[in-house]
Amino acid sequence: MGEEEPRIGVFICHCGINIGKVVNVPEVVKYAKALPNVAYAEDNIYTCSEAGLASIKKAIEEHNLNRIIVASCTPRTHEPLFRSACREAGINHYLFEMANIREQCSWVHAHQPEKATKKAKDIVRMAVARATWLEPQEEPELDIKDSALVIGGGIAGMTAALTLADQGFKVYLVEKEPGLGGNLRRLHKLYPTMQDTSEILEPAVKAVTTNKRIETLTSTLVSDVKGYVGNFKVSLAKNGEKREVEVGTIIVACGAVNYTPPKGLHQYGVFPNIVTQLELDELLRNGKIEKPPERIVMIQCVGARKGEIRAVDLAGFPKSDTARLLAKILKAKKEEGWPYCSKICCMNAIKNAILVKEKFPETDIIILYGDVRVYKEYEDFYSEAREHQVKFVKHIEEVTPEITQGPGQKLTVTAYDALSGREMQLPCDWVVLSTPLIPHKEEVILARMLKIPISPDGFLMEAHLKLRPVDTQMDGIFLAGAASGPKDVPESIISAKAAAARASTLMANKKMRTEALTSVVDEEKCIGCGLCEEICSYGAHYLEEAKSHTIAALCRGCGACAAECPRRAITMQHFTDEQVLAQVKAALMEEA
């Protein structure tokens, strides 16, 4: 508990009728007023409104409040707003607490108003108990170096580097291959404009290599990353030669790779005329297909969206085919694959189909799909393919199409039509497999080095899927391009510019404050066992003279060390043992 007596103000929100319709708010106000250390309580129609915030500030002054609780919605959305209102009224914002009586009460107990009111009182009582133990915190201020590291020299990395350089920052652009360009170097044409890839790639490479603020380091790997936001020390390795650079921010644009099926999947690697879309793109660029093919069959979602086999309604299918169908579904369960939709494959197939049709109008093209996903302007692109007489056939995806050789050098694809359930036999000259973009194998190493979590799909994880799509949970490290999931060229450019903007915001400010959610070691209690150093995912603990110390800038505030410490020598600020236990006690005892 702080030095001064806690004087808690509780503001209970009706949220229009969102809370007030279910919870008896005036009753909760009355209840709150009687709780220990509560000096003031009131209700508001909308506490988050101008009037509500003004009311908090006024009450702080009039009633000399030093702790504030707002009982309303989730802290995940509104806490920053109320915290800033507290700051403006001269109260350290770590002395603010939220009680979630909307998402976790009125909205989930709409038909139990009495019980919901009782629960709302309990939630407020728990918040009051916690608030009593809250302490003001100073947020540490850090210097931010005005240079950046961009990992990956594909279109996303180059765009990010150029955007940062244009704003006056020094950029180190690291690429593991001998040349810049990434995946684009293997592509021939880009959908939907059908431009030559070189039209985009060459100017970008030229702009990067001639920019004085960008130092391009090809055939170079990142071997170690130390430090924290504003002060990263990055070790780079080029053919065994080591070098260290110091940067303020890092943009990860390591991209993704096109999945190559293992030999035998859809007979890939068994017959020479079974290729991936990327390989078809290369064959077309190099003019390797000279004779007009009679028919090309494309198979969508090869190795994609295969995480779970969806149930197929067998009842509607002709009896003769049912047994075979079942056997094949069971077999399909073992097929290798990635669970997500890679979102570029539909457009890639359409692009290649149009390219073939433009060259060989007589060639019959059949695209076997489960779902066609063409969004925004790509819908027109799909219509264009249909105008070219490209045939889209929905097949039963759960049954892997069988590919056999013959007649002659031709192939025959056997698949099941989803509408009739009947078997189709399609003789063709080429089979083209649409395969997804998948994470790099080395991504795990990079993720470990940067201390960024990996998403279930295997890509680097953003801090928040919706609200912080290019941030990572590590301050000062941002994601661009396909590093965080499959993206096409425009999406890669958008995310690269977004990441560059986020990085430059930090660097332009030259200083930043970090959350005071950090662990603190009590040296008196510490026995130097080193457990905290061992378990910390961020290297935020180190032992010196048999005592543990925290590097505040590295600490992310998870609090695992505080829970593990056998001597209870570690305090997790803002989530201290006393604060949590006060909440536990208040939840269980009316008169805690």
Place this chain on the structure above:
Amino acid sequence: MEEAKVREEFEPVILAFCCNWCSYAGADLAGTSRFEYPTNVRIIRVMCSGRIDPTFILSALAWGADGVLITGCHPGDCHYVQGNYMMERRFAFLKEALSQLGIDPERLRLEWISAGEGEKFAALIRDTTQRIKQLGPNPLKAT
């Protein structure tokens, strides 16, 4: 019959520890989606399930909680890389310790809830409430 009726009317108090990034957000999503569940659960937010000290759980049970629910991000999904694994390790130990202490280990439950699993959160609360009702009041409550 009599006993069954008592159990049906018994309103347990269940404490749920939720991590800020996944399960607390999952609980919020249950709210935004208006998935209804019983009112018996009281949520305590921590930044990470790795923060949940065994003493929090033991104290809760000693002070009369009828059930304690620990929730966190799915394995591999932890916002802090591996906090949930640390919690899982402690959970195994706690289950063992509760048996030794004569507290039904079924009063303690661990489940992974992502920020997108509002329905799962609501279902979990319904199921846990039902299970704890079957177990009856925490015998430590009176003491």
